[in-house]
Amino acid sequence: MTRQEQRMVRELRGTINRDLKAISKSYGFKVVSECAYKVIDGFLYEVYISAPPIKCGTAISVKISVKPCAIDDIFWNVYDMQEIARKKPLSFHITAAHAPYPHTIKEIEVHVESIAEAGTALNEALHLSDAIINQYHRCCATIAGFKAEIADAESPTDRLNMVLCEIVEENYQNALLLAEKELEIDRHALFVKVTDQGLKGIYEYIKEFCENKIMSIP
Secondary structure (H helix, E strand, O other): OOHHHHHHHHHHHHHHHHHHHHHHHOOOOEEEOOEEEEEEOOEEEEEEEEOOHHHOOOEEEEEEEEEEHHHHHHHHHHOOOHHHHHOOOOOHHHHOOOOOOOEEEEEEEEEOOOHHHHHHHHHHHHHHHHHHHHHHHHHOOOHHHHHHHHOOOOOHHHHHHHHHHHHHOOOHHHHHHHHHHHHHHOOOOOOEEEEOOEEEEHHHHHHHHHHHHHHHOO
C-alpha cells in the first residue's frame, strides 16, 4: 500500500468515526463501540461499518446482523450471568464478552469516490442498511422465523442460537438433544468457564438447565 493509499484509509476511518453517530441517528440507530444498532420488536439489528485497508480508502464495508434479544437473556440465565446482565444497559447485548453472536443478514460494500465524498458514502451505507433491515424484519420478526432463517446454517454460533431459540420456546427436549449433539462434536466449544470441577462449556450448562426444566414439568 502506498503512502497515499494509507492516508486515504486513515481519512476514511476518521470520517466514519466522526460522523457515524450523527448520520446513524437520522435512521433511528444508536451507536456503541463503533456499531450502529437498533431494536425492533425485540430483535437487535447491528451494523458494523469499516474502511478495510485492502480497499485502500476507496470503499466502505458494511456487515448487517441480527439476533433476538430473548436468546441473550436465556444465555445469561443458563450461563449464570443473569445478575450481571440485569444491571447492564441495552448496549450490553453488543459489548458483552459473553453473549451469543448475531446472525449475519448481509454484507455490502459502498464505493467511495473520494475522501471529500466519504460522508455521502457513509450516509448511503446506513440508508441501504436501514432498508435491508426493514425488509428482513417484514419476513422474519418472530423466534420461529429466526429459527427458520438459521435452520441450515453450519456455523457453530448459529447452531448455538438455534439451541437457545428452542429454550426460549420452552422446547427443552429439543434443546437437550441438540446440546448433546454439540457435546459430541466439541465439549468446550464457544464459551467455557473455569469451575471448581474444571472446565465447563456452554453446552454442559444448557444440558443441565434443560434436564432440570424437564424434571420440573408435572
